Each structure stands twice: as structure tokens, then as C-alpha cells.
Amino acid sequence: MSLVLEHVSKNFAGHQAVQDLSLTLDQPAIFGLLGTNGAGKTTTIRMILGIITKDQGKITWNNQPVTRKSVNFGYLPEERGIYPKIKTCDQLAYFAKLKGMDQASAAESINHWAKRLKVEEYLNLPAEKLSKGNQQKIQFIAAILHDPDLIILDEPFSGLDPVNTELLKNVIIDLSKKGKYIIMSTHQMSVIEEFCTSVLILNRGKTVLQGNLREIKSHYPANRLIISADEDITKFLNAAKLKIEFNKNLQYTVRIPNETAAHQLLRDLIQQNVTINEFIIQKPTLNDIFIEKVEQ
Amino acid sequence: MKETFIIARFTMRDMLSRKSFRISTLIILVLIVLGFNVPNLLQTFAGDNLDDKVLIADPDEIYGQHLDQLNETCPNCDEMIISHDNADIAKQKIIDGEVSSAIIVQEQDNTLEFNYLVKNAATAAQPPQDIISTLEKVYQTAAIEKLNLTPKELASISPTINITVSQTDETEISGNVFVMMMLSIILFYAIYFCAFQVSSSITTEKTSKIVETLVTSTSPTNIVLGKTIGIGIVGLLQMVLFVATALISAHTFLDSTMLNQIIDLSKLTLFLGIITALYFILGYFAYALLYALTGSTVGKPEDVQSANTPVALLGVISFYFAYFTLTDPTSSLNLFAAIFPFSSPFCMPLRIMMGLATPLEVFGSITILIITILIVAYIAIRIYSNAILHYGTKPTWKEIFQNFRTK
Numbered sequence: 001m002s003l004v005l006e007h008v009s010k011n012f013a014g015h016q017a018v019q020d021l022s023l024t025l026d027q028p029a030i031f032g033l034l035g036t037n038g039a040g041k042t043t044t045i046r047m048i049l050g051i052i053t054k055d056q057g058k059i060t061w062n063n064q065p066v067t068r069k070s071v072n073f074g075y076l077p078e079e080r081g082i083y084p085k086i087k088t089c090d091q092l093a094y095f096a097k098l099k100g101m102d103q104a105s106a107a108e109s110i111n112h113w114a115k116r117l118k119v120e121e122y123l124n125l126p127a128e129k130l131s132k133g134n135q136q137k138i139q140f141i142a143a144i145l146h147d148p149d150l151i152i153l154d155e156p157f158s159g160l161d162p163v164n165t166e167l168l169k170n171v172i173i174d175l176s177k178k179g180k181y182i183i184m185s186t187h188q189m190s191v192i193e194e195f196c197t198s199v200l201i202l203n204r205g206k207t208v209l210q211g212n213l214r215e216i217k218s219h220y221p222a223n224r225l226i227i228s229a230d231e232d233i234t235k236f237l238n239a240a241k242l243k244i245e246f247n248k249n250l251q252y253t254v255r256i257p258n259e260t261a262a263h264q265l266l267r268d269l270i271q272q273n274v275t276i277n278e279f280i281i282q283k284p285t286l287n288d289i290f291i292e293k294v295e296q
Numbered sequence: 297m298k299e300t301f302i303i304a305r306f307t308m309r310d311m312l313s314r315k316s317f318r319i320s321t322l323i324i325l326v327l328i329v330l331g332f333n334v335p336n337l338l339q340t341f342a343g344d345n346l347d348d349k350v351l352i353a354d355p356d357e358i359y360g361q362h363l364d365q366l367n368e369t370c371p372n373c374d375e376m377i378i379s380h381d382n383a384d385i386a387k388q389k390i391i392d393g394e395v396s397s398a399i400i401v402q403e404q405d406n407t408l409e410f411n412y413l414v415k416n417a418a419t420a421a422q423p424p425q426d427i428i429s430t431l432e433k434v435y436q437t438a439a440i441e442k443l444n445l446t447p448k449e450l451a452s453i454s455p456t457i458n459i460t461v462s463q464t465d466e467t468e469i470s471g472n473v474f475v476m477m478m479l480s481i482i483l484f485y486a487i488y489f490c491a492f493q494v495s496s497s498i499t500t501e502k503t504s505k506i507v508e509t510l511v512t513s514t515s516p517t518n519i520v521l522g523k524t525i526g527i528g529i530v531g532l533l534q535m536v537l538f539v540a541t542a543l544i545s546a547h548t549f550l551d552s553t554m555l556n557q558i559i560d561l562s563k564l565t566l567f568l569g570i571i572t573a574l575y576f577i578l579g580y581f582a583y584a585l586l587y588a589l590t591g592s593t594v595g596k597p598e599d600v601q602s603a604n605t606p607v608a609l610l611g612v613i614s615f616y617f618a619y620f621t622l623t624d625p626t627s628s629l630n631l632f633a634a635i636f637p638f639s640s641p642f643c644m645p646l647r648i649m650m651g652l653a654t655p656l657e658v659f660g661s662i663t664i665l666i667i668t669i670l671i672v673a674y675i676a677i678r679i680y681s682n683a684i685l686h687y688g689t690k691p692t693w694k695e696i697f698q699n700f701r702t703k
Binding site: 049051052073075077079080081082083084085086090094095097098099139142143 | 299302303306309310313314501504505506507508509510511512513514682
């Protein structure tokens, strides 16, 4: 199975929402879709799901054009929504039936996922009685209960407490291990770094960066140094023309142009008999790369 | 199609489980039952109301023994208290509250004079014409009897008068105007308010963001049609419940004579029932799909009313157009109202009831209505597909048109 987008574009009344976007998911994995607000992420997702039609390009799933019927997908939208007055089990059964499940298999799947996500005690309550986090878990169940091949998760962890975030993370990792194709759109870069093997960064509808996350990061030189000492080393950092980003209790986070500058600083400090407690040269985070690409 | 019915069933369950729907239905049912009990209630509360008692005073005994025939001659008149009291005693009885009014009968120079005596002439009603006519009639009978006429002579001076009504129009109209007007009003309210629910349901789903999940689960066509069918079935059942309650209440609580005067049951045929149900369904679909269109363009609940205004205006104007042209049902305007798709559901069933509609007119009207529904459905689903995921300010007409053109 593979999802392929080739030169996909979408225009809304003169506004180019997505421009010449191409990506390939040819093996089960978690793919990160990043971008600023209004970058075209939701439009891209909606085109993949077949909710809106593309103006140009080709979107295929298993070499077949994507239509609402041809792809067994699950979608957790960023805009959370749930029928407030209806029992959660009834609305989950409703979405399961719309996805083609029969009554028995729908009930089995609902019970399985409710237990896994620890919401089984809320199944007979109207959704309005549930906390925001539990409503979000119910909506997550609605996205996956029909065992979809392709799962699109838009900001899956927003609004969840750490315990529930961990719970959901484990489910997503399990789904990936079971061979599901997962596209995750989020602003939480740490989540992308933790989960995704490949990413695509959109800015104003254009693809500004795309590829394997490890390879992308390997192309970027180290840009940050974390150093802690027994005394104030500000004068040495200033002498080396290094910008201090953060300084607390004699622990400094410093921007470095490359690794050589960090090595030179270390030599200078040792020469001056400064006691170094910590010296870490860091590669740029995805957050750094994202900001750099978006601001270009 | 299967998904359409899944949505229809879910929509029905959703509507039936709403407290507001159940309470409003119950209130209307209670009002219907109470409405048919109004005559009984008024009688119960009024008791022996003095307003109904009229003293007929004949101090000079002009009527002789014929005075006792008054109540038998006019059973529907207010209760008449027969006496030979003079004007002063009658006046005192009114002051004492024994009767509400009195008619003092006197004869002067072969002229019969009725003096209508009331407590306050400014606030009192006009002299009761039915009692006055009865007094005249009984007086005339008594006078004729005094002449000792033969039956033949009597028949010659008091002929039996038969009144028949004829018309110059070639087309004959049958049916009861009251029932027709009621049917028109019921159809309008049933269609209008059920259709409005579609808009409300779509807007609620949009503003609660559930639509994001829904449109990825099924197509906009299934959503719009499923909702329309689901709400329509609930609306139809509600209307049947109201009409059945009204008919049962009418039979149970109304006097059968009064009921027969109001409703000519012979006109309520199975064919008319089927045609009325068909026009309800088609009319409902036409308006419901228009409301689906306006509902999908709204992003905020407070914009629903203004977005629905054009459809509401179309409905009200079409209803009044049909309603007022029914005052002259043989006119070309009424025929037009029965053919025009947005007014035909309020008009054509009544023309059929009156025996005015030809089969060709009925067929043409239904065909035009179905074509209109298909066109409206196409436009509504297309705009729904593009507008349903747009939030924020209410779109302009230009933007709605662009939504229609966007693939």
C-alpha cells in the first residue's frame, strides 16, 4: 500500500492554498505534516480525504485515485466536535455504521477501544457530561474504530493531560506497529521528533522542507552549546562573540555557528583554569529547523 | 443509499430524544384537546348565565296562549322567560339581576311595538334578532288563526319558500371553506416548521464542529438527504398525531350537529388524504432543501435567522398567495398558485377537494414540484459540500455563488 501525492495544487478564489505539493508514504509509518497557521495543512488533509477536490495534480492510494469510497481512512480533525446530547456509545455506533460496520462488530470495536482508552464507564453518558479530554478520546475512537489503513490525526494531543497524552501516544505507536499509515499534523515539534520518521513542512502553501527526519537533521550543523561552569564565563563567551540564549545558575545555553567554535571555547576555558561541569554540543531541534525554514 | 437511511434514522432518534421537541409536541396536543373543549368549558364556567335570559313581557296579553310557544318555536334562541309583567316590574327584574334584558310587547294603533329594555344601552348588545323574528312569527300565526282560514287559504298567504343557489360559472365548487382554509394553514405550518428544523440541525452540526467528522464518514448528498428524510418522517408523524388528536377530540367533545356544520366528512376521501400527504412530502422537501442550503452557509448560531430570511419570506408569500387566491378559486391566479412549485402544496389539495383540479393540472403541478426539488437539491448539495467546512462570517451572495461553482 502507498499514498502518493504528485504536484497537487488548490486555489480558493485567488488564494493559493496549496502549491505543487508532492509526497510519498510507501511503508507503514508516522508522517509529520508541519506548517504555520494557514500554511495549507488542513487543505492538504481534506484533499487526501477527498472532502475537497484538487485543482491540479494526482492523489493515489495503491495506485488508484483517492475517493471517499476507495480509501479506508480514519480522521481526527483539529476542530473537535461531538453530539452533546447523544450517548457516546450511540454516536460511536453511528459513525461505525457509516463506515460500513455491522452492529455486532461495531459494538465489539467500541468496547475494545473504550477499554484501551479508559472511557468505558462513559459510554452510556451523553457526551456533554464528559470532560474535554474524555470527549477527545471518544473522537479519537470514532477515527479508528473501523480499523482504517490510513489514519490522519490533526493535533491529537492538544488539550490532553500528561497521563492521557501518554495513553494516546502508546495507542498511536501500536497502530503504527500494526502496519497503519499515519499522518500527524501538529505544532508540537517534540511530538513530531518523538514519533515521525519523515516530515513535510509547508509555508504559505509551498513545501519548504521534506524528507527523512534523521537525514534532515544530519544536514544541519550543530548550532547550540550547553555549558555549565563553577564561575561566571560571560566574558569568555562575549570574547568568542557567541550569543547567550539562556543563563541560569551558571548554566549557559549558547548559539554557536559550528562545532569548531565550541571546541575553541572549550580550549580557552581550560587554558584559563575554568572548571567545566557540563559541555554539550547540540544539533538543531526540529523547532529550530522549522522556524528557520518558515522565516526564510 | 444505505448511509442515507443510517443518517435519517440517527436524525429521527436525535429529534425524538430532544426534550424541547417532546415538550412542544405535548403542549400542542394539550392545546388541541383544550381547544375542542372551549365550548364545554365556557358553558361550565358560565353556569346559568344571566346574559342568556331574556324576559318577554306581554302585559296586555296580546299573544294570548301563543306566548308559551316561543321557546318551542326557537330552540336555539337564548332562554326566554315568559311573563305578563309590566314595564316597571321588568325593569326591577333587570335591576335585581334576575334577567339580563327584557322585551316589552305592546300594541298601539294596530302596530306591534317591542321595547327592548337593558341595564345600560351603551354597553348592551343589539336586540336579539332571532327572538324578534320569533315574536313576529308567533304573532303572525296567532293573527292568522283568528281569521279562521281554510288550509288552502292559509297555504296561499304563507307559501313554503324554497331557496336554491345557482351560479353563472361553468365550474362547480364543492367543499367546506372552513375545512379548506384549515387544511391550507395546517399544511403551511407543518411544511414550514419541519423544513426549518433541517436548517437548524445542519447549523448545529456545523457550529459544534461534528460536521468535520461527518463529512469524512459519508458524502454531503447522504448527509443532506438523510437529514431531510429523517426530519420529514418525524414531522409527518407529528402532523398525523396532531390531526388524529384533533379529529378524535372533535368527535369526543363537540356536539355532532356543530361538527357536521363545520366539517363535511364526505369530502375527506382516501384520495384526498393521499394527495395531501404527497403534497406535504414534496412541499416539505422543496423547503427543507432550501433550508439545508442556507443552514450550511452559516458559521455562527446567531446568523441562522438572517440566513433563513429569504426562504422564510418565500414560504410566507407563497402561502398567503395561495390562501388569498382561494377566495376566488376559479380565478387564473388560483390556478397559477396551484402550479407554482412553492405555493402548490398549500393550494392544490384544496382545489382537488373543491373538485376544481383537472388530472392534467394535478400531474403538471406535481411534475413541476418534483423538477424544482431536484434542481434545489442539486444546488443545495453542491453549496453544502463547499460551504459546510467554512467558518467565520456569513458569506455574501457572491461567495455563495462561488461555492456553487467550486468543484
